[in-house]
Amino acid sequence: MNGNPxxxxxxxxxxxxxxxxxxxxxxxxxxxxxxxxxTVAFVSDRTGVPKLYxxxxxxxxxxxxxxxxxxxxxxxxxxxxxxxxxxxxxxPTGNYDLYVMDAATQQIVELTRDAGGMSGRAGLRMGGTSxxxxxxxxxxxxx
Numbered sequence: 772m773n774g775n776p777x778x779x780x781x782x783x784x785x786x787x788x789x790x791x792x793x794x795x796x797x798x799x800x801x802x803x804x805x806x807x808x809x810t811v812a813f814v815s816d817r818t819g820v821p822k823l824y825x826x827x828x829x830x831x832x833x834x835x836x837x838x839x840x841x842x843x844x845x846x847x848x849x850x851x852x853x854x855x856x857x858x859x860x861x862x863p864t865g866n867y868d869l870y871v872m873d874a875a876t877q878q879i880v881e882l883t884r885d886a887g888g889m890s891g892r893a894g895l896r897m898g899g900t901s902x903x904x905x906x907x908x909x910x911x912x913x914x
Contacts, residue, residue: 778813780828791830800846803828806853810874814844823847823858825874836877857882 778791778798792798796817804810809828814821818835823844826833836856838844843861850857856872869882 778811778830780830789830791826792833798824802847802849804853805849805851810853812847812849812856812874814847821845823856823872836872836874838879 775794775797776799777793778801779788780791781788791801791811792813792815794815794817796815796819798813798815798817801811801813804812811826811828813824813826815824816822820842821844822838823836824833825836838860842863844858845861845867846859848857849855850871854874856874858870858872859867860870861867866884868884870879871882872879
């Protein structure tokens with residue numbers, strides 16, 4: 772591998788290595804849609820700031836999911852229904868908080884608010900219609 776990290780897929784038997792991304796910046800944190808397996812959400816800093824992207828599972832049709840204030844995005848995670856994407860987002864205030872986005876409409880809902888200037892980052896693992904973060908401080912239900 773030369774240059775920036777890129778995303779690859781490989782068959783279950785270890786054959787058929789295929790490069791999925793070709794970008795001037797790093798592409799990381801891929802998560803396949805658990806419902807369809809046909810869409811991959813990932814983070815890339817190809818525009819200078821880590822943003823959330825979607826692409827087909829074969830690497831085609833890459834589109835950015837635009838967020839309003841261009842914060843620093845990490846840790847995407849699909850809900851089991853394949854419709855919602857959760858992620859940690861560092862807003863211009865410097866705080867990481869958890870958000871959920873409807874992948875089809877790009878509507879965003881804030882799940883946590885850490886006005887205290889948290890120095891770490893939040894993470895999310897979704898199950899059904901509930902969430903919890905890695906810090907253990909946030910638990911709740913949505914939808």
